[in-house]
Amino acid sequence: MTQDARSRRVQRTVAAFDAEAKASVAIVGAGACGLTAALMLHDAGIDCVVLERDAHPSGSTALSSGFIPAPGTQVQRAHGIDDSPERFAADIQAKAHGRAAPGLVSAYAEAIGPALDALQARHGLNWLVLDNFLYPGHTVHRMHALPQKTGAALMAALQSAAEAKGVPVLTQALVETLWLDDADRVQGLAFRRPDGSEERLACDALLLACNGFGGNTAMVRELLPEMAEAAFAGHVGNDGSAILWGRALGARLRDLGGYQGHGSWVTPQGALMSWAVMMEGGVQLNGEGRRFHDETQGYSEAAVKVLAQPGGLAWNVFDTPLLALAREFPDFREAEAAGALRRCDTVAQLAACIGCEPPVLQATLDALHVAGPQPDGRAFRRGLSAPYFAVKVTGALFHTQGGLDVAPDMRVLRDKDRTPLPNLLAAGGAAGGVSGDAVWGYLSGNGLLSAVAGGAIAARTAAALIAKEKQT
Template sequence: MTFDDEVDVAVIGGGACGLVAALRAARARDLVVAVYEKSVRDGCNTRFSSGSLAAGGTRHQRAAGVDDSPERHARDILAVSGDAASAPIVHALCRAAPRYVEWLADELGHPVELGRDMARSGQSVPRLHTDTGRAGGARLVRTLRDAVAAAPNIAFVDETPGAGLVAEDGRVTGVEVLENGVRRRVHARAVVLAADGFAANAAMMAEHCPDARGAFYGGVSTSTGDAIGWGLGLGAAVRNMGAFLGHGMVVPGHGTRLNPVLPFLGALLVGTDGRRFADEKAQGYSKLGRLIAARPGGRAVLIWDERMHEIAMHSELMRESAAAGAFSRHDTLADLAASLGLPPDALAGTLGGFRAVSTEDDPRGVDHGPLRFPLYAGRVTHGVLTTQGGLLVDETGRVLHRDGGTIGGLYAGGGSACGISGPSTEGYMSGNGLLAALGFGWIIGDRLAATLGPPPT
């Protein structure tokens, strides 16, 4: 079999998983690593995420007096997902998380801080780490790509999508890529599938995620599930293909998202009838999407006050919504009801009986009393951001064959691999997506540096 190029490690996908895998593998200076990216212009899901990194047991938590550990983090994830079979992988990823968070800060210069104001459902302690300016996933991707650009033994090849795997005697020996529309075959000692999932593939979504029908899609156009198909062609096992990351705070007509911390600050969620229909703090934003999807027209309204607004505006997601005019400010109940098309009498009764209880700083709840004008409000609907099912891997990221054993030379992470949120959208806990992406990138890259090259200096 002939090849056009040869590298030690070929990575398909230039998002968080692929970039971390490349950086960690390239610590073995004798290895040549190539990252093939479908399109920097179209972006990756990490770029459009909040950039929040869930990690337990970091020095940032210790400095803030937060008692946490990888084990506690894993228990929280498994309690929400209910997916006991994923426990070994969840524990492995949680052990990696504090290491790569501190690596980002200390070696790559990413401005990491603990998001004390980023309470999320299922998180028993504050453990979401963010950049100090809350610039979101775009800043995280920039940090990683700058590091890749500075590495002498990594080639980042843009506008060069993967086109398939090359295998001999059941072992993956390379990849096919499309460079300027021409198919090229690249020999590699190891291949890492780190592409996004399949949420932009209408046929795959209809087959595997029919519950997402009609939802706003807030992901990237490059999430077409190609890598999952290549793995299936080699007999790979898949798991939890019906799971996806939903979102209940997508603003219809704008495509932006409200800050998920608002319910934990005491915000009120009402239906188009002006009445409260759910405990705002009892569900993560993925489960909330399912609840809103069941409402008439798949619509609801979130209402918050000035105290909450000041905190929520720290997020780039919220700043984007503000710039888009995705929410409004109101000085009177009559103005609020008229602007949002809510029945004034029903809304008045709901507001009169509601008390803003914040669990952002104290999980036992702090009662702030009634919402006080001026109030802010935004219409929300349900959306899909990414899929959570994919190729089944072991704790080291090796792709598993459906008949048992592993497929030699093939690794997967990010949207190409099965996530850690269980079989349904309700099992997602904030931070799980980037935990699996960066975590598998870290684990796979370290393994390749150790097995393919000399010990890193």
């Protein structure tokens, strides 16, 4: 556990909270969740302050692909795609084997489309729908992205929107202490500045939009032992702050065994290769030149399967048409520029690249041309043909999906009776998501779904709480 994480605490006060400043809503974390909430609060005429630990906001969002699943958006309808929140919710639960929180699934599925439309109409985020392939578990094309197709571009757009609206984002502000009264009402928070000084901010409502715990080695070993030795491809700020605060104040925690892994982390370059290549006919081979799972089941659970192979390594193998698809994604182009791509004109060259026996590899590739399903259930529309391309990958942990248990309005729930705390909200990585409690429950895009939909819902709830407070 980091020193930063050990400093997270909750203080109780019966006196008036003494602070240098006050905001109607304080938001901890300036990722997609926190900035979405801040923009929605601005639209509602509610002042807020966003506190960010880093000098430049980035977090898990900037490291992601920046793809957000949503039904019924304007751009989806413009493409003639028939979708609905109910269909999306069914896809989420199908992937999670029915183990995702039903109320939260419905809330996110209903909120995400209007949230993306609002970000486009009021804040200039112009979405496109990725309609040339389906991600695992989605029954229609509903993955949205900005034209650059990167999480960094998404973060830049949200930051620009916040700056344009004058939303205050206070960077290098490491929130350490939450102050509550004896009725569990948040009074404010204390944050540490780079010079070691402490400042305090009072608030009428607090949104934790900060992080998961993927960067907290001790928590990962405790809660996700199968990923204890995996590469962590997330942001180091994912130190479990929300969980530590939650434990200290008696909040309920949920789905701590849920997380997003990825079975296509390019090594040693340390980059992500899009799973679209697998969905459209690429294969993963181990060091013996054999396939070892049905790649179309999902990239999250693939992480565990790849790590179980000799050396925790695999090879993504594909051909020329799939290379063209891969090159549509900036992450792959960066990995290729860094030397990750191997071209092999023959099976013998590919075998030498992988380090396997040519006859074994030949049998594996021949099987791809056979009509009907493979022993693992996957059926191929076509086989692969020379020249072959290969990229060495491992399994990685991207971000966790468990966290504070929240009601569908994003208010944090008490552990003892599951009633909501008066004015404490959590969303995004700080809250339990909609992936259930295991790696295979992660539907592509669930992370940013939780961030953007959760941020929008939290803003609506906070605005309602403040309006009610003014009436009393």
